[in-house]
Structure formats: structure tokens, C-alpha cells
Amino acid sequence: xxxxxxxxxxxxxxxxxxxxxxxxxxxxFQTTRLIDFLFVVVFIIxxxxxxxxxxGRHSKTTCYDDAKTDSVYKMVSDHDFxxxxxxxxxxxxxxxxxxFLAGIPAFLACLYLQFIA
Numbered sequence: 876x877x878x879x880x881x882x883x884x885x886x887x888x889x890x891x892x893x894x895x896x897x898x899x900x901x902x903x904f905q906t907t908r909l910i911d912f913l914f915v916v917v918f919i920i921x922x923x924x925x926x927x928x929x930x931g932r933h934s935k936t937t938c939y940d941d942a943k944t945d946s947v948y949k950m951v952s953d954h955d956f957x958x959x960x961x962x963x964x965x966x967x968x969x970x971x972x973x974x975f976l977a978g979i980p981a982f983l984a985c986l987y988l989q990f991i992a
Contacts, residue, residue: 920978927971
């Protein structure tokens, strides 16, 4: 649990630094209110989470390669490609879920500033 908290804190710090850095050069990232800043941080974190969850699924390289006729696979005949693909998919899902959880504190702060404060 402490590791998850450290990851969430680090992701939020990196996303905040990214927004601050981009605000110096890109007009869209320039914010004047805290709620706008937090929204952009949530947008970046959850955008990366979406890419992690769905990134690489149904890739053309895995869909069209034929392991029986492709000569490249003969060099690595002992390797289990399906197991590697499943492990990669599991890791992407896990990382995407951590990024989703990392966006929740900034999102809750946005809601608090919008409706309560």
C-alpha cells in the first residue's frame, strides 16, 4: 500500500511539473486558476492511463504474422509468444490502473473546488 501511495505521489508530481513546464511554451496549458491546473493534470494522467489500457491491442504485427510459415519464428521455436503477449497485456493493464488511481486525488480536488469551495 505504501508503494502505491509513493507511485501516486510521484505520478502527480511529474504530471504537475509537466503542466508547469508546458505552460511556459504552450498556450493551452497556461492556467490562471487552481481548478484548471488540476483538470489538466487529471487529463494528462488519465490520458496516459487510457493509452496503457488499450495501447498495443490488436496490433497489426501480432495479427498478421504466421508463426508456422514465417522464417523468423524458426530461429526462436522454443519461445512462447502467447505467454509473452499475455504478460505484456497484464502489465499494461496493471500500469494503467495505477495511473487511473493516481488521477483520482486531483479529480477529487477539482470536484471539491468546483462544488464545495
